[in-house]
Amino acid sequence: MKRTLVLLLTLTLLFSTLAVLSSCNKHECTFATEWSHDDTNHWRACVGEDCVEISEKASHTWNDGEITTKATQEADGVKTYTCSVCSHTKTESVSFAGMTKDEWNLIIHPNNFKNYTLDMKMLIVTPSIDAQFNSSLIFKFTEDATYMYAQSAGQTSEDTYESSSMDLAADIVAMFDYDNFTYDAEAKLYRAKGKISIPWDDSEPTDATIRFENGKLVEMKYSYTTKDEDSGLDMDFDNTVKFTDYGTTVIPNL
Numbered sequence: 001m002k003r004t005l006v007l008l009l010t011l012t013l014l015f016s017t018l019a020v021l022s023s024c025n026k027h028e029c030t031f032a033t034e035w036s037h038d039d040t041n042h043w044r045a046c047v048g049e050d051c052v053e054i055s056e057k058a059s060h061t062w063n064d065g066e067i068t069t070k071a072t073q074e075a076d077g078v079k080t081y082t083c084s085v086c087s088h089t090k091t092e093s094v095s096f097a098g099m100t101k102d103e104w105n106l107i108i109h110p111n112n113f114k115n116y117t118l119d120m121k122m123l124i125v126t127p128s129i130d131a132q133f134n135s136s137l138i139f140k141f142t143e144d145a146t147y148m149y150a151q152s153a154g155q156t157s158e159d160t161y162e163s164s165s166m167d168l169a170a171d172i173v174a175m176f177d178y179d180n181f182t183y184d185a186e187a188k189l190y191r192a193k194g195k196i197s198i199p200w201d202d203s204e205p206t207d208a209t210i211r212f213e214n215g216k217l218v219e220m221k222y223s224y225t226t227k228d229e230d231s232g233l234d235m236d237f238d239n240t241v242k243f244t245d246y247g248t249t250v251i252p253n254l
Contacts, residue, residue, distance in 0.1 A: 019085060031055045035086035061085055071096040073188055073212055098183030098190075099212075108176040110169040114143050117249045118200070119242040126233050134155035139200070140249050141168065147251045160251060171199035176210065176217070184209075198222065203237070217243050 029051060031044040036054075042056035058084040069092070071077030077094040099107075118139040125132040135152035146161045180222060181190040191206040208222035218243040228235050 005102075016109050022033065027054075032106050035088075037083070037088045039088075039090070042083060042088060049085075060088060062090070064181040067184040074214070095185060096183075097185065101178045104178040107212065107215060108173055108178070110166070110173055112167060112168040112216075112246060113141070113172050115247050115249050116141055116243060119244060120200075121240045123130050123238040125238075126228075127236065128233055140245075140251055142191070142249060142251055168199060171197075175199060179211065190221075201237075201239075214247060219243070 029046045032045075032047050033055075035042045036045045037043070037060070041059055043054040046055075048051040057161070058189040059211055062081040065079045068080040069078035069079055071094045071117055073096050076096065078091050080089055080091050081092045081123065082089050088114055118137075118141065118215075120137045120139075122135040122137075123132065124135060133153055138149040139165070140147040140149075143164050143166060146163050146167075148157075148159050148161070149155040150157045180192055180194070180196055182193055183189075183190050187209075189209045192206065193205045195202050195204045196208055198208075201249060203222070203224045203226065205222040205224040208220065209219060211219040220243070221239065223238045225236050227233070
């Protein structure tokens, strides 16, 4: 009796398995024209009722990808790859690698330096006498005139000059020539490749860095050593310059 029961159960299981395996043979498998896929493979699924057969299963074949979100200095971009067979897509993050020369020249252009403010903070150290002091200069440039506010060693001064921003614009464009700088991805700023000429204080530092935000030049840092003509002492300058108020700067009434 036990042997008969075991035999019946075995036959039942066998027939069930054969029914599943032969389901496609019963209805002559028809496979979908649309591809099914997961993140690794694609295939065509059988469209018959209760049919689990698949056809043409293979790994994705990715194209070279295209930039779908451009990387900026503020945020990574996105590169999208598409399977050439089933059109499934995948993405990867793309880090900012620096501006093109055309992009740079749109920012560093004389027209952008017609009407803006330059705010310079200076730390001045005289090592031989162990002295230091802070100084600041604010230049407001318009097409008609230049206003300067200076504060140093407890003294302040304000002056307006007939010279305009356009007198300095060409010097700024030359100073910030694209070929003079290289992008530092870790620090998210540009470093001068060598000596550059600073037009507003006649210095030629070799350690200048500049930073952009949202398509505008916003900051420059540089340092240098010079000799004071009156005392003959060497003076170390550590300067930070902010570029602000593009297109909105107004010369104050003195």
